[in-house]
Amino acid sequence: xxxxxxxxxxxVRPAFVQKSDEEVALIEAWKxxxxxxxxxxxxxxxxQTDAELFTLFSGWAFRYKELIDGRRQIxxxxxxxDLIGLQSSMFGKSLYGAVALTDIELCLLPxxxxxxxxxxxxxxxxxxxxxxxxxESLVDENLLSAGRRGAAERIAALVAGLYKRAETLGxxxxxxxxxxxxxxxIADALGLSLVHTNKTLARLRxxxxxxxxxxxxxxxxxxxxxxxxxxxxDDLAPRPMI
Amino acid sequence: xxxxxxxxxxxVRPAFVQKSDEEVALIEAWKxxxxxxxxxxxxxxxxQTDAELFTLFSGWAFRYKELIDGRRQIxxxxxxxDLIGLQSSMFGKSLYGAVALTDIELCLLPxxxxxxxxxxxxxxxxxxxxxxxxxESLVDENLLSAGRRGAAERIAALVAGLYKRAETLGxxxxxxxxxxxxxxxIADALGLSLVHTNKTLARLRxxxxxxxxxxxxxxxxxxxxxxxxxxxxDDLAPRPMI
DNA sequence: CGCACTATTGATGTATTTCAAGCCAAGTGG
DNA sequence: CCACTTGGCTTGAAATACATCAATAGTGCG
Numbered sequence: 001x002x003x004x005x006x007x008x009x010x011x012v013r014p015a016f017v018q019k020s021d022e023e024v025a026l027i028e029a030w031k032x033x034x035x036x037x038x039x040x041x042x043x044x045x046x047x048q049t050d051a052e053l054f055t056l057f058s059g060w061a062f063r064y065k066e067l068i069d070g071r072r073q074i075x076x077x078x079x080x081x082d083l084i085g086l087q088s089s090m091f092g093k094s095l096y097g098a099v100a101l102t103d104i105e106l107c108l109l110p111x112x113x114x115x116x117x118x119x120x121x122x123x124x125x126x127x128x129x130x131x132x133x134x135x136e137s138l139v140d141e142n143l144l145s146a147g148r149r150g151a152a153e154r155i156a157a158l159v160a161g162l163y164k165r166a167e168t169l170g171x172x173x174x175x176x177x178x179x180x181x182x183x184x185x186i187a188d189a190l191g192l193s194l195v196h197t198n199k200t201l202a203r204l205r206x207x208x209x210x211x212x213x214x215x216x217x218x219x220x221x222x223x224x225x226x227x228x229x230x231x232x233x234d235d236l237a238p239r240p241m242i
Numbered sequence: 243x244x245x246x247x248x249x250x251x252x253x254v255r256p257a258f259v260q261k262s263d264e265e266v267a268l269i270e271a272w273k274x275x276x277x278x279x280x281x282x283x284x285x286x287x288x289x290q291t292d293a294e295l296f297t298l299f300s301g302w303a304f305r306y307k308e309l310i311d312g313r314r315q316i317x318x319x320x321x322x323x324d325l326i327g328l329q330s331s332m333f334g335k336s337l338y339g340a341v342a343l344t345d346i347e348l349c350l351l352p353x354x355x356x357x358x359x360x361x362x363x364x365x366x367x368x369x370x371x372x373x374x375x376x377x378e379s380l381v382d383e384n385l386l387s388a389g390r391r392g393a394a395e396r397i398a399a400l401v402a403g404l405y406k407r408a409e410t411l412g413x414x415x416x417x418x419x420x421x422x423x424x425x426x427x428i429a430d431a432l433g434l435s436l437v438h439t440n441k442t443l444a445r446l447r448x449x450x451x452x453x454x455x456x457x458x459x460x461x462x463x464x465x466x467x468x469x470x471x472x473x474x475x476d477d478l479a480p481r482p483m484i
Numbered sequence: 485c486g487c488a489c490t491a492t493t494g495a496t497g498t499a500t501t502t503c504a505a506g507c508c509a510a511g512t513g514g
Numbered sequence: 515c516c517a518c519t520t521g522g523c524t525t526g527a528a529a530t531a532c533a534t535c536a537a538t539a540g541t542g543c544g
Binding site: 392393434435437438441442 | 499500501502503
């Protein structure tokens with residue numbers, strides 16, 4: 001069940017910069033494995049010294065940090081095409097963990113080849129940097145939420161952001177998408193308690209801008225959600241995929 | 243008053259990877275200007291399409307985002323040696339603003355040469371990526387604070403983080419350093435109100451772990467601060483400087 | 485059946501915001 | 515030199531958003 005980059009069904013989507021056969025071959029040479037992990041699997045652990053670099057091929061995942069007393073903060077969610085583990089690869093020690101939300105497939109990009117890659121294929125190095133910068137932009141936005149938005153606005157901003165990203169990837173059908181998040185995940189991503197998240201979700205559901213239930217997100221009025229959340233950033237696309 | 247990289251007093255500090263004359267010459271070729279800006283100057287504006295890439299040479303600065311109704315979130319503080327503007331340079335549009343906290347000096351690294359740089363000097367490209375990853379790690383930590391730490395813990399975590407960074411740079415003398423932040427900046431960085439920040443600072447001052455007053459931060463007990471804040475990350479050093 | 489996980493709801497407590505006011509030092513224009 | 519403003523810091527009181535505690539219910543699963 002190995003997926004060859006030359007036959008990758010993901011990279012041909014319009015969300016991504018289309019690459020020449022030559023470039024794809026370079027990436028394929030870098031890719032050393034194609035992993036399948038079950039939901040819940042932690043593929044980067046905090047403090048891990050040999051964490052690898054991955055491209056999420058299918059499914060959802062998240063990065064998180066936690067305090068020693070157990071409080072957990074989800075830093076950002078990753079969707080197919082996202083690069084995970086760049087910090088960990090470069091620093092030689094991971095400052096965060098990464099966990100699969102669904103069953104996932106990962107393309108393994110051995111970090112020991114990362115330096116070499118920059119040497120040999122600078123264009124790819126540039127794209128790695130681009131993806132790293134994009135990852136930071138997601139965290140920036142989440143920090144704005146946690147720091148300055150109220151609970152309902154935070155949830156709306158999360159919905160708007162995820163919806164826009166899913167749409168770019170073609171995961172939206174009839175204004176709806178699979179959302180493999182429990183309310184606990186939402187709470188952990190937004191810096192809220194589980195109970196307050198639940199109550200705020202109920203209130204938002206009553207407003208009919210969107211609703212989350214049974215693992216699905218239905219957005220009835222994206223404009224309304226965006227306005228309420230003051231979330232106006234479009235997803236960055238087309239973007240490189242490695 | 244142009245500062246040549248070959249004579250750069252900053253890069254020779256132990257915080258930074260020491261470079262060969264050849265490498266320094268490459269950076270010097272990239273650097274196109276040396277700017278001096280007064281405190282308060284905004285050198286990257288949100289939405290700006292032609293923002294440049296900078297290395298902060300002297301002084302302090304910060305990146306921020308804001309909501310249209312005026313609520314502002316400081317994303318991270320930048321100290322000498324930090325790279326600012328990588329996202330903006332790569333995306334062709336800035337998703338944040340950057341402002342000088344003190345009078346500052348900036349090394350201007352023209353972004354139009356960035357792609358070329360990766361081609362010609364992959365080692366430098368790698369270091370740019372490294373610095374981008376480090377920048378994300380700072381935001382990650384701030385998100386953990388805003389999402390999961392209480393007000394006093396947030397302030398302590400900010401103090402611990404800034405102190406450790408300043409120490410790495412040799413800015414600490416007798417446990418104290420110049421801290422050019424108003425309480426409003428601290429509030430904006432931590433997602434707190436000004437009033438609550440002020441009261442929490444007073445309470446922390448009474449605990450004598452550290453104190454902030456008259457533009458100086460004095461840390462009496464770094465261990466105690468770190469333990470209270472549950473902040474255990476050391477500053478990443480030595481690190482590249484470009 | 486019992487267990488684990490998720491969603492839900494009410495009651496209560498607390499952290500934080502907002503409002504309002506005053507103080508001090510530094511700068512500015514008369 | 516004074517009146518006046520401005521920015522930063524401080525404090526008390528009231529309001530509110532959010533957290534915590536506690537209990538229930540549905541679902542899938544061994």
